[in-house]
Amino acid sequence: MRKPAPVPEDESHLGDLWNRFRQNDEKAFDELAKRRYRLLFNYATRFTKDSELIKDCIQDLFLELWYRRARLTDTTYVTVYLISALRNNLLRKLKVNNRLDDSADIATSCERFTDNLTVETILISSESMSQKEREIRNAINRLPRRQQEVIFLKFYEGLSNDEIARIMEIERQTVANFLYRAISQLKNDLPSISHLIPQLFLFFASGSIWQLTD
Amino acid sequence: MQDYARYDIKDFLADEPFCRWVLHQKPADCAFWQNWLQKNPDRADIVRSARELISEIHHAQHYLTDEELQQELSRLTAARKAATEDQTYSEPPRRSWFGKFALVLTALFCVVGFWYFYTSFSTNSGLLKVGQKPLKDHKNGQWTQVTNNQRTPKSMLLPDGSKVTLSPRSRISYPLHFEKKQREVLLNGEAFFDVIRNPQSPFKVYTSDLVTTVLGTSFTVKAFDQDKDVRVVVKTGRVTVAATTPESKPADSQTNQLILRPNQQVIYHREDQKMKRSLIENPLEVGPAEVIQQNLVFENAPVASVFDSLQKRYEVQIIYDADLLAHCQLTAELGQEPLFEKLGMICKAIQARYELIDGQIVIHGSSCK
Numbered sequence: 001m002r003k004p005a006p007v008p009e010d011e012s013h014l015g016d017l018w019n020r021f022r023q024n025d026e027k028a029f030d031e032l033a034k035r036r037y038r039l040l041f042n043y044a045t046r047f048t049k050d051s052e053l054i055k056d057c058i059q060d061l062f063l064e065l066w067y068r069r070a071r072l073t074d075t076t077y078v079t080v081y082l083i084s085a086l087r088n089n090l091l092r093k094l095k096v097n098n099r100l101d102d103s104a105d106i107a108t109s110c111e112r113f114t115d116n117l118t119v120e121t122i123l124i125s126s127e128s129m130s131q132k133e134r135e136i137r138n139a140i141n142r143l144p145r146r147q148q149e150v151i152f153l154k155f156y157e158g159l160s161n162d163e164i165a166r167i168m169e170i171e172r173q174t175v176a177n178f179l180y181r182a183i184s185q186l187k188n189d190l191p192s193i194s195h196l197i198p199q200l201f202l203f204f205a206s207g208s209i210w211q212l213t214d
Numbered sequence: 215m216q217d218y219a220r221y222d223i224k225d226f227l228a229d230e231p232f233c234r235w236v237l238h239q240k241p242a243d244c245a246f247w248q249n250w251l252q253k254n255p256d257r258a259d260i261v262r263s264a265r266e267l268i269s270e271i272h273h274a275q276h277y278l279t280d281e282e283l284q285q286e287l288s289r290l291t292a293a294r295k296a297a298t299e300d301q302t303y304s305e306p307p308r309r310s311w312f313g314k315f316a317l318v319l320t321a322l323f324c325v326v327g328f329w330y331f332y333t334s335f336s337t338n339s340g341l342l343k344v345g346q347k348p349l350k351d352h353k354n355g356q357w358t359q360v361t362n363n364q365r366t367p368k369s370m371l372l373p374d375g376s377k378v379t380l381s382p383r384s385r386i387s388y389p390l391h392f393e394k395k396q397r398e399v400l401l402n403g404e405a406f407f408d409v410i411r412n413p414q415s416p417f418k419v420y421t422s423d424l425v426t427t428v429l430g431t432s433f434t435v436k437a438f439d440q441d442k443d444v445r446v447v448v449k450t451g452r453v454t455v456a457a458t459t460p461e462s463k464p465a466d467s468q469t470n471q472l473i474l475r476p477n478q479q480v481i482y483h484r485e486d487q488k489m490k491r492s493l494i495e496n497p498l499e500v501g502p503a504e505v506i507q508q509n510l511v512f513e514n515a516p517v518a519s520v521f522d523s524l525q526k527r528y529e530v531q532i533i534y535d536a537d538l539l540a541h542c543q544l545t546a547e548l549g550q551e552p553l554f555e556k557l558g559m560i561c562k563a564i565q566a567r568y569e570l571i572d573g574q575i576v577i578h579g580s581s582c583k
Binding site for chain 2: 024026029030033034037038041042045051055058059062063066067130132133134136137140151152154155156158160161176179180183184187
């Protein structure tokens with residue numbers, strides 16, 4: 001069993017870096033980018049599989065922050081701020097490029113529109129990924145985009161439903177619903193985890209935490 | 215308290231405290247779950263599966279290789295550096311035409327305003343004419359003006375601690391508090407500046423024709439209104455001089471901007487608006503006094519090493535053909551005589567001559583075989 005890797009708890013340090021970078025500290029800025037680049041990149045793959053576009057978006061985001069450093073305000077949760085900012089930029093850019101289609105399967109729409117290397121082709125030979133993780137990745141990529149986003153924020157970054165709601169600008173309850181539907185879908189798609197959910201009646205018995213609203 | 219004993223794997227996946235425990239492993243959560251598992255050993259399997267699944271979902275969303283990450287971070291750092299230089303150095307040249315026009319207009323208003331003020335109220339009217347470029351923040355902060363009407367130079371300190379020696383018949387204006395991003399002063403006449411180093415806040419001296427920008431160094435600016443040319447002379451450090459004339463086209467901004475090293479000066483001819491870089495008449499040695507006082511002694515030394523020592527002492531650039539002069543040797547003791555005298559002696563010894571081109575010394579010689 002792969003030991004769960006803890007998501008680093010460096011948010012308070014990040015706030016410190018944020019404040020130093022606002023006062024022209026170049027090292028703090030570089031460090032901030034270093035600590036959150038991976039998260040932002042992986043998050044952006046929920047919107048597009050065009051890795052060059054993602055890299056440009058993140059580069060633009062950080063440079064814009066650097067230019068506007070004197071005018072930035074104090075923020076208690078830097079990660080949520082960065083994710084929200086990148087989200088806005090991505091959505092704007094993808095709208096312009098007409099690549100984003102909420103209803104369609106995101107993977108096929110990207111194949112249609114982009115000639116660039118996609119994140120999939122780059123990582124195809126990656127050895128760090130087990131067969132099961134590959135299955136899970138494929139299953140996640142088959143989910144509707146916003147469910148993918150919730151799954152990412154929840155299980156990659158470990159954000160709370162409140163924080164996810166703030167980033168996606170939706171109700172907290174909607175986050176819970178997305179999450180519920182996504183997990184159910186994953187269960188159906190992944191035969192290997194189905195057997196782990198044998199006592200379905202327990203779910204109905206405990207039933208209080210799921211509220212099905214469509 | 216949730217009834218975790220009845221949870222299935224989906225419930226655990228959706229449970230916030232459970233996810234927090236798996237992903238963040240905070241001590242408080244760890245204590246709670248270890249305790250809970252001890253009390254509910256029959257649920258250990260399902261908890262283990264849920265943890266494993268969360269972890270796998272976490273890992274399944276890694277899309278960036280380490281090499282790509284490094285590459286992108288270096289790209290970002292490079293772009294950030296370029297952006298910083300852009301902001302500190304090329305802001306004046308990058309002003310739009312409209313901005314320039316606005317500046318010229320403001321300048322006109324200021325000149326007219328000052329002139330009116332002087333002719334109406336000042337007792338020493340007509341002594342000095344104000345022809346400076348106005349600064350952006352004239353409206354925000356209070357400005358102080360110091361005029362030296364004595365016959366001897368006058369020393370003073372600026373708000374940032376930089377020293378100014380103001381020559382007779384000269385005037386300097388500066389804000390009571392410098393801006394964070396730049397330190398701007400207006401000069402009419404001549405002054406020597408010894409500027410406190412601050413890379414975050416370039417120091418700019420505006421005169422009617424030139425703007426001189428430094429980070430921290432010492433230099434003289436001589437810009438009397440009645441003179442035909444304006445002069446900037448560098449003692450230590452590096453100085454950037456740019457023409458501020460509105461007539462200079464944006465395309466010319468490259469040619470109208472020079473970087474000066476110690477012992478170099480730039481002379482700006484007001485008539486044809488051209489800048490010329492040269493060495494000052496008597497270059498001075500740069501460095502601590504005890505080093506300067508030592509004579510340079512050479513015994514059968516390659517002439518290249520002699521030139522190297524002079525380059526370091528005076529921080530001037532000497533250009534010579536190293537291959538051609540490879541066999542030239544020199545025995546000499548160089549003391550306190552002026553640089554050009556030293557150069558004359560050396561050239562005589564190796565049958566060469568020197569020429570001054572664009573603030574550099576060029577040696578023309580022949581092989582000493």
